[in-house]
Amino acid sequence: MKYVSLMLAASMVFAAIAGCVGQFGESSGDFSDSPAVVPVISPEKQEHTYGEMVEMINGLNAEYPDLVEVFSIGKSVESRDIWCIRITNEKITGGKLECLIDGCMHGTETAGEETCIVLMNYLLSNYKTNATIRELVDSNIINIIPVANPDGREAGTRENANGIDINRNYDIDWGNPIGMSVPDPLGTGHPLENCGPSAFSEPESCAMRDFMDVCDSNGNFAFYFNMHTNAFCFISPWDAANPPFDVPEKDRELFHTVFKWVMENTIYSATGSGMYPSDWSEFSVGAYYSSGEAKDWCYMRHRVPSFLLELYNASMTPSDMNYWVRASLPTIIYLLEVSPELYAWENPSTEIKVDLGVDGGSIL
Numbered sequence: 001m002k003y004v005s006l007m008l009a010a011s012m013v014f015a016a017i018a019g020c021v022g023q024f025g026e027s028s029g030d031f032s033d034s035p036a037v038v039p040v041i042s043p044e045k046q047e048h049t050y051g052e053m054v055e056m057i058n059g060l061n062a063e064y065p066d067l068v069e070v071f072s073i074g075k076s077v078e079s080r081d082i083w084c085i086r087i088t089n090e091k092i093t094g095g096k097l098e099c100l101i102d103g104c105m106h107g108t109e110t111a112g113e114e115t116c117i118v119l120m121n122y123l124l125s126n127y128k129t130n131a132t133i134r135e136l137v138d139s140n141i142i143n144i145i146p147v148a149n150p151d152g153r154e155a156g157t158r159e160n161a162n163g164i165d166i167n168r169n170y171d172i173d174w175g176n177p178i179g180m181s182v183p184d185p186l187g188t189g190h191p192l193e194n195c196g197p198s199a200f201s202e203p204e205s206c207a208m209r210d211f212m213d214v215c216d217s218n219g220n221f222a223f224y225f226n227m228h229t230n231a232f233c234f235i236s237p238w239d240a241a242n243p244p245f246d247v248p249e250k251d252r253e254l255f256h257t258v259f260k261w262v263m264e265n266t267i268y269s270a271t272g273s274g275m276y277p278s279d280w281s282e283f284s285v286g287a288y289y290s291s292g293e294a295k296d297w298c299y300m301r302h303r304v305p306s307f308l309l310e311l312y313n314a315s316m317t318p319s320d321m322n323y324w325v326r327a328s329l330p331t332i333i334y335l336l337e338v339s340p341e342l343y344a345w346e347n348p349s350t351e352i353k354v355d356l357g358v359d360g361g362s363i364l
């Protein structure tokens, strides 16, 4: 059994402090292997505004210049930047896998943003002191987009500033069957899942599409992880009602293996609402058709394992955001850990255990 030792026995902490040679410049003598510490979202805050998130990633860029790059992948309808924070040891080049993680593609679903915020702080603040995290950051290029829909996040709307549901706007079974075009052909006047006048009509979906191309530009794209709320489930392709091809058996096996790990190691078990299958032996097809999704597009276009996590249930019980972030982070750490297998479409180990470490890190 492999154990991802984010938390080690206390007796090992001091014994493990050893000079780590090499590639981290002047700091190279400072490495150690101690239990990781999980940052905490302030109970009073619970969520960060778009502006606070931007300030934070720029602060992390200043604090960890050799581990962080911050850049915009494009602009929203209202010209807000869609920021990406890229975390990797920049002193190590070549042979690394690209991973893409995002949140808040629906502007009201802030738990995805908060999970990104804790994830980035967790990876960076524990880099020097935890060997497992150091290995993940050394071997992966971890692209995190906390707010994929900045206008919706600012306005408190699911859709972008054009009233379009970005996660129905990708060119994958676009508009069928859920996803009303503009103007509303069903006459419902309810643009809940308004897919836009055409596929990729929106700058936000175009920016993400183009950035997925960047992630794949060296042929090292390993996985895509897209976070939402609040259906409390974990989904792989397809959600599209009429997908362009059947999921091949090899891909299906990998998805099932990852599902199995998630069921056995997280709270995301077969307890979804009636909309969802009572077990995850089947994919979401037949349970929740949804056209034009980023996850389906990424899988179709790039043929990388692509996942969608619905972070919490409709009542968000318990109501503490930290609970849901911590419940969701192990899945991301697991995917980072098995990124070489995901990249190669080989079934990853389900024996890996992820313990995030001890609570009590910095208050975010």
Ligand SMILES: [Zn+2]
Pocket (backbone or CB within 6 Å): 105, 106, 109, 167, 227, 228, 229
């Ligand atoms: Zn959503």
